[in-house]
Amino acid sequence: MFFVSLHSVYCIWFEPFQCKRNEDELEIIQYEAAQRTTSVDHVSCRQVVKGLQYFSGIWLGVEWDDPQRGKHDGTYEGTQYFKCRHPRGGSFIRPNKANFGVDFLTAVKGRYGLNEKQDAQNGIENTCVFGKKTVEFVGRDSIEKKQSQLHRLVHISVHECTVSHAGQKEEISGTCANIRHIDLSKNLVAYWDTVIDIASQVPNLETLDISGNKMKFPSTSISKSSAFSKLTTLALNQTEITWTEVLLCAPGWPVLEELYLTSNNITVLERPDNVLQTLKLLDLSNNQLLDGSQLHLIGHLPRLEQLILTNNGIPSVHFPDADFGCKTKMFPSLKRLAINDNKISQWSSINELEKLPSLQVLECRNNPLMDTEKNPETLRQLIIAKISQLEVLNKSEIFPDERRGAELDYRKIFGKDWLAAGGHWDPVRNKPSEEFLAAHPRYPSLCLKYGAPEEGELKGQQPLTLKNQLLSKRPEMVKAFPSSMTIQRVKGLLYRLLRIPGSELKLSYESSKLKGKEVELDNDLKPLQFYSIENGDSVLVRW
Incomplete structure (x- = not known):
C-alpha cells in the first residue's frame, strides 16, 4: 500500500516497537509491510515504522524516493529504527502527515468528474450573474455527463492520482467494461499483485503504463493467467524491476509487443527462454548494462524490431558469431537501434553493426566516436559507407545519391591503404591483410559494386x-x-x-x-x- 500527498511519495515498512519515556508506554501501531505514502508534497519508499524513543506518540520511519529529502539512514541517537538504501534517505514523520491513497475506481471517478461533491456544485458552477441577469453556460453539463459515463471510456489516465489498491472485487469490471488503455503512472502501487488485481477486471486491456511506482515483484515464476491476455504494450519505467523479475512475470504477457524498462538500474540480462517471443520493441535506456556482450543474451528474440539502449555506458558492440563480411544470427528482425549517449569510441563497433541482417535505422549521437572527425558531415558519410542497409541515420533520411557519394568517397579515401595492405586490381593478386579487412570490412564489397579504385583516382588532390x-x-x-x-x-x-x-x-x-x-x-x-x-x-x- 502507498501513501501520498501532492508532490511526494515514499514507501515504508511498519513493525511493532515499544519504548518508554517517563515510564509511560508509547502507543504502538502495526501496518502491512511495504506501504507507500506521500507527505508534505514529497514521495518516499519502503522502510520500517517503530516507536521513536524520547518523543511521545506514534512516528513513521520513511525513506524518500529523493534521498535529498532525508536526514539520516534510519538511525537516531545511536538506535537504528529502520534501514535505508541511501545513507541519508530516511526521516521520521507523524501519521497524520501521510496519505495512504485511494482505490482505482475512486481515482477514475475523481479524474473524470463523477463524484458527489462535483455534482452538488454543478448548479453553481454552470451559472454566472451579470448585474441582475443570470447567464447559464450551455454545454458543460453535457460534457460532464459524457465523461461520467465510465462504461464508454476506452482510454483512462489516473496519472498521479494516489492510486494504491484495486478496490472491491469486480467493481472495476462492472463500471468500466470497455477500458483498453490505462495510464497508472506515478501512483502508490506497492505490489505487482495489485496491478494484476486491476488488470484482471479489464479483459480487453491492450496498453498499460505503470511507470514511477516502486513495486515489489514476485520472486518465483508467475503462472499464466487471463489478466494480461490481450496486453501488447507495457511500461515499467522507474519501478526498480530487475531483468530476472521481468522474466518471472513474462509468462503472463503472452502477446506483448512493446516493453519499456527505462531507469531501473538494470545491470545484468538473462536469456529469455520461451517468453517475450512476440516482443517487437524493447526500451532499456538509462540503465547500467556497461558491457556490450550482455546484448548477446537477448539477441535471439525472433521478432524484435526496435532496441533502445540510450545511456547505458556501453563501450563497444560486437557479434563474435559472424566473420567479416558475414551476417550474425543475432537480432534477425532488428530494424531500429538507438545507442545514443554511450561510451562507444572505436570504429570497430560501427563495423559490427554491418553484421545485423535487417538494420535500417540507427541513432548513435553523443558517443566519443563522434569526436574523432572534425567535420560532422564526414563522420556521417563514413557511417553510411560502413553500414550497407542503413536508410536513416540520426533521424535524417539517407537518399540514394548521398549513399552513392559516401561509398565512392570511402572507396577513394582508403584506396592507398588498401593497396598498401595487399589489395590489387587483379582479382588473383588481390589479397588485402586481415588487419585491413577488420578496419574496413565493407571495402571488398564496395570494390565489387563500383570497381577497384584506379591509380589516377588515388593521387592526392588538394581542394x-x-x-x-x-x-x-x-x-x-x-x-x-x-x-x-x-x-x-x-x-x-x-x-x-x-x-x-x-x-x-x-x-x-x-x-x-x-x-x-x-x-x-x-x-x-x-x-x-x-x-x-x-x-x-x-x-x-x-x-
Whole structure:
C-alpha cells in the first residue's frame, strides 16, 4: 500500500516497537509491510515504522524516493529504527502527515468528474450573474455527463492520482467494461499483485503504463493467467524491476509487443527462454548494462524490431558469431537501434553493426566516436559507407545519391591503404591483410559494386581555393563580396566560373587566424556574415 500527498511519495515498512519515556508506554501501531505514502508534497519508499524513543506518540520511519529529502539512514541517537538504501534517505514523520491513497475506481471517478461533491456544485458552477441577469453556460453539463459515463471510456489516465489498491472485487469490471488503455503512472502501487488485481477486471486491456511506482515483484515464476491476455504494450519505467523479475512475470504477457524498462538500474540480462517471443520493441535506456556482450543474451528474440539502449555506458558492440563480411544470427528482425549517449569510441563497433541482417535505422549521437572527425558531415558519410542497409541515420533520411557519394568517397579515401595492405586490381593478386579487412570490412564489397579504385583516382588532390588556385588559372579578377551575399549566390558565381552546378558544390572556409580548421558553409540561405568570414579567409570548393 502507498501513501501520498501532492508532490511526494515514499514507501515504508511498519513493525511493532515499544519504548518508554517517563515510564509511560508509547502507543504502538502495526501496518502491512511495504506501504507507500506521500507527505508534505514529497514521495518516499519502503522502510520500517517503530516507536521513536524520547518523543511521545506514534512516528513513521520513511525513506524518500529523493534521498535529498532525508536526514539520516534510519538511525537516531545511536538506535537504528529502520534501514535505508541511501545513507541519508530516511526521516521520521507523524501519521497524520501521510496519505495512504485511494482505490482505482475512486481515482477514475475523481479524474473524470463523477463524484458527489462535483455534482452538488454543478448548479453553481454552470451559472454566472451579470448585474441582475443570470447567464447559464450551455454545454458543460453535457460534457460532464459524457465523461461520467465510465462504461464508454476506452482510454483512462489516473496519472498521479494516489492510486494504491484495486478496490472491491469486480467493481472495476462492472463500471468500466470497455477500458483498453490505462495510464497508472506515478501512483502508490506497492505490489505487482495489485496491478494484476486491476488488470484482471479489464479483459480487453491492450496498453498499460505503470511507470514511477516502486513495486515489489514476485520472486518465483508467475503462472499464466487471463489478466494480461490481450496486453501488447507495457511500461515499467522507474519501478526498480530487475531483468530476472521481468522474466518471472513474462509468462503472463503472452502477446506483448512493446516493453519499456527505462531507469531501473538494470545491470545484468538473462536469456529469455520461451517468453517475450512476440516482443517487437524493447526500451532499456538509462540503465547500467556497461558491457556490450550482455546484448548477446537477448539477441535471439525472433521478432524484435526496435532496441533502445540510450545511456547505458556501453563501450563497444560486437557479434563474435559472424566473420567479416558475414551476417550474425543475432537480432534477425532488428530494424531500429538507438545507442545514443554511450561510451562507444572505436570504429570497430560501427563495423559490427554491418553484421545485423535487417538494420535500417540507427541513432548513435553523443558517443566519443563522434569526436574523432572534425567535420560532422564526414563522420556521417563514413557511417553510411560502413553500414550497407542503413536508410536513416540520426533521424535524417539517407537518399540514394548521398549513399552513392559516401561509398565512392570511402572507396577513394582508403584506396592507398588498401593497396598498401595487399589489395590489387587483379582479382588473383588481390589479397588485402586481415588487419585491413577488420578496419574496413565493407571495402571488398564496395570494390565489387563500383570497381577497384584506379591509380589516377588515388593521387592526392588538394581542394581549390578561390584566392590562390581557382582565379590564378584565369585572367585575374578583383571582385568585392558583400557580407550580406548568401551562400547560394556565391555558388551561382562559381557556376559561371567552373560550369559546375551549385548542387554538386560543397563549400567551406578556412580562417586566416585559425589555420587548418575548416568550417562548412552548409546553409545556402545564410549570408557570409553568418559564418564570420573576414578579409583574408579562404573559401574551399569541392565537388
